[in-house]
Amino acid sequence: MKYLLSTEQMRELDRRTIKECNLSSRILMETAGKGCADLLVREFPAQMENGILILCGNGNNGGDGAVLARWLHHYGYVVTLVNIQLGNLSSETKTNFAICQSLGIKVHKVKSEKHLGWLKEMVSMHSMVVDAIFGIGFKGELEPWLKELFFYISAFAEFKVALDIPSGLNADTGNTEMAIWVDATLCIANLKLGHIIGLGREICGKLYIVDIGIPALFYEDDDNYVRLFTEKDFFPPIRISTYHKNDYGKVYIFGGISGYTGASIMAARAALRAGCGYAFVLYRKRLMSIYSVKLTEALNQPIPENPEDNLPDERALQDILSNATAVLIGPGLGKDEFARKLLEITIKFVDLPLVIDADGLNLLAENPDLYPYLAKPNVLITPHWGEFIRLAKIEKSDLQADCLRELKAFVDKYQAQVLLKSHFSIFCNREEIWVNISGNDGLATGGSGDVLSGIITSFLAQGLSISEAAINASYLLGATAEKLAKKRATASILPSDIIDNLFIKDL
Numbered sequence: 001m002k003y004l005l006s007t008e009q010m011r012e013l014d015r016r017t018i019k020e021c022n023l024s025s026r027i028l029m030e031t032a033g034k035g036c037a038d039l040l041v042r043e044f045p046a047q048m049e050n051g052i053l054i055l056c057g058n059g060n061n062g063g064d065g066a067v068l069a070r071w072l073h074h075y076g077y078v079v080t081l082v083n084i085q086l087g088n089l090s091s092e093t094k095t096n097f098a099i100c101q102s103l104g105i106k107v108h109k110v111k112s113e114k115h116l117g118w119l120k121e122m123v124s125m126h127s128m129v130v131d132a133i134f135g136i137g138f139k140g141e142l143e144p145w146l147k148e149l150f151f152y153i154s155a156f157a158e159f160k161v162a163l164d165i166p167s168g169l170n171a172d173t174g175n176t177e178m179a180i181w182v183d184a185t186l187c188i189a190n191l192k193l194g195h196i197i198g199l200g201r202e203i204c205g206k207l208y209i210v211d212i213g214i215p216a217l218f219y220e221d222d223d224n225y226v227r228l229f230t231e232k233d234f235f236p237p238i239r240i241s242t243y244h245k246n247d248y249g250k251v252y253i254f255g256g257i258s259g260y261t262g263a264s265i266m267a268a269r270a271a272l273r274a275g276c277g278y279a280f281v282l283y284r285k286r287l288m289s290i291y292s293v294k295l296t297e298a299l300n301q302p303i304p305e306n307p308e309d310n311l312p313d314e315r316a317l318q319d320i321l322s323n324a325t326a327v328l329i330g331p332g333l334g335k336d337e338f339a340r341k342l343l344e345i346t347i348k349f350v351d352l353p354l355v356i357d358a359d360g361l362n363l364l365a366e367n368p369d370l371y372p373y374l375a376k377p378n379v380l381i382t383p384h385w386g387e388f389i390r391l392a393k394i395e396k397s398d399l400q401a402d403c404l405r406e407l408k409a410f411v412d413k414y415q416a417q418v419l420l421k422s423h424f425s426i427f428c429n430r431e432e433i434w435v436n437i438s439g440n441d442g443l444a445t446g447g448s449g450d451v452l453s454g455i456i457t458s459f460l461a462q463g464l465s466i467s468e469a470a471i472n473a474s475y476l477l478g479a480t481a482e483k484l485a486k487k488r489a490t491a492s493i494l495p496s497d498i499i500d501n502l503f504i505k506d507l
């Protein structure tokens with residue numbers, strides 16, 4: 001597990017280190033800049049052969065850049081140091097520019113678009129460009145000439161490295177209007193949220209951490225950190241050699257409407273591959289022939305109907321569900337009155353772990369009277385961004401601007417437990433927040449979400465908690481897609497390939 005810090009949390013750790021350890025801001029900057037220099041020499045010596053252009057802002061990020069310039073110069077590299085004069089010059093940064101000058105490293109000062117041509121020329125003349133323009137202090141808008149510079153560097157620089165975080169990228173949200181897209185980012189002290197969520201991972205390139213000596217115990221004092229799920233955290237349900245199939249739980253999944261039956265069938269197969277003892281699909285009577293032909297290991301039975309209105313029979317359905325260990329509703333469910341009634345009965349009366357996905361969420365969005373049931377501790381919802389936007393009644397731009405803020409607001413308002421899915425997925429309830437980044441675009445195929453919801457429900461049936469099931473399953477889905485990508489192009493990965501290769505040891 002790794003922490004993903006907000007800028008405020010990072011600044012607080014800096015403040016504490018300065019105050020409680022008597023390590024001055026200057027010392028931290030020195031450690032950061034020297035750490036970056038050593039890392040570059042270790043990892044990218046070839047990329048530095050034809051000179052390093054270091055672009056520094058006026059804040060402390062620029063100060064890191066000045067320290068880096070001094071050390072690379074000391075190690076014998078050719079360095080061009082530029083100060084882009086924006087905002088107030090921090091005192092440590094000023095001192096470090098002065099030290100550079102005293103060592104014969106010229107500090108080129110630029111501040112407006114009249115220097116744009118010269119800057120572009122410099123970018124083309126060096127084999128590495130280091131971006132130390134803005135760090136976590138970046139906010140607001142960029143002046144147009146800076147946008148043009150950032151675009152030019154992103155498109156034309158041979159090799160680009162960002163100190164702490166690429167300039168223009170918001171360190172709290174991973175959102176940007178224009179940032180410098182780099183090959184590698186040297187994160188000072190710790191990952192920030194913006195390195196991972198939003199567009200962060202795409203913009204930052206390969207991530208490296210540069211340790212500046214913030215004491216580990218400071219991190220333990222805060223339960224509010226967002227956590228990044230890593231391979232070390234993966235903890236699927238345990239297997240016990242003497243267990244009977246009943247001990248591994250019974251997953252009940254509602255079947256779909258005509259044309260969408262595959263969704264629940266994939267969820268059932270995924271649930272079985274994820275280890276549950278039984279999977280049952282409850283289907284609409286007239287689709288019996290499809291389910292009985294398509295399902296092999298999974299069992300199936302019709303949804304009891306009320307003869308008067310042909311809607312689900314509440315009492316009989318509750319009886320059936322009383323045999324379940326965990327329930328999934330949504331994949332291919334449809335949005336007609338029959339489906340709405342199923343959702344209503346399930347969300348109101350099921351107290352077992354319950355996963356609501358896909359059409360279950362679309363129905364929920366249209367029936368606000370059901371929102372209060374999201375506060376039940378057994379309920380997990382697993383929306384992708386489109387479904388979440390409909391549920392939360394927000395715009396896509398709100399989610400793009402700050403997905404974590406929107407997610408937390410929803411969770412607080414409805415006391416819900418949510419797995420918000422995209423190329424990164426966030427589990428959030430009122431106690432914990434986890435981010436998963438396993439996976440690839442091979443999962444961007446209709447049906448991947450059905451597979452995921454089957455795995456989650458299976459993990460719940462085997463005794464994992466809601467948060468454990470959601471984040472472990474999300475990780476497993478992505479890790480399986482990554483394994484498959486070693487053997488075949490991501491374009492050709494199908495949800496059924498994921499099912500067949502879940503938990504595969506070696507491909």
Ligand SMILES: NC(=O)C1=CN([C@@H]2O[C@H](COP(=O)(O)OP(=O)(O)OC[C@H]3O[C@@H](n4cnc5c(N)ncnc54)[C@H](O)[C@@H]3O)[C@@H](O)[C@H]2O)[C@@H](O)CC1
Binds near residue numbers: 163
């Ligand atoms: N003790 C510390 O504070 C440490 C800070 N460190 C470095 O310091 C950075 C944070 O430093 P700062 O807080 O000084 O912030 P930054 O250096 O990230 O940026 C702040 C500067 O950029 C200007 N600015 C912000 N947004 C702008 C915009 N849209 N257009 C034009 N100018 C803009 C501000 O006016 C200010 O001058 C970190 O990212 C890290 O690189 C590290 O050296 C480690 C220790």
Ligand SMILES: Nc1ncnc2c1ncn2[C@@H]1O[C@H](COP(=O)(O)OP(=O)(O)O)[C@@H](O)[C@H]1O
Binds near residue numbers: 438442448450477
């Ligand atoms: N580009 C991607 N990178 C990583 N994971 C992805 C990507 N695209 C989709 N996924 C994952 O695949 C799953 C897709 O779920 P969803 O959008 O509900 O699919 P569907 O509705 O088609 O079944 C989610 O777990 C999501 O996080």
Ligand SMILES: [K+]
Binds near residue numbers: 061134
């Ligand atoms: K930077």
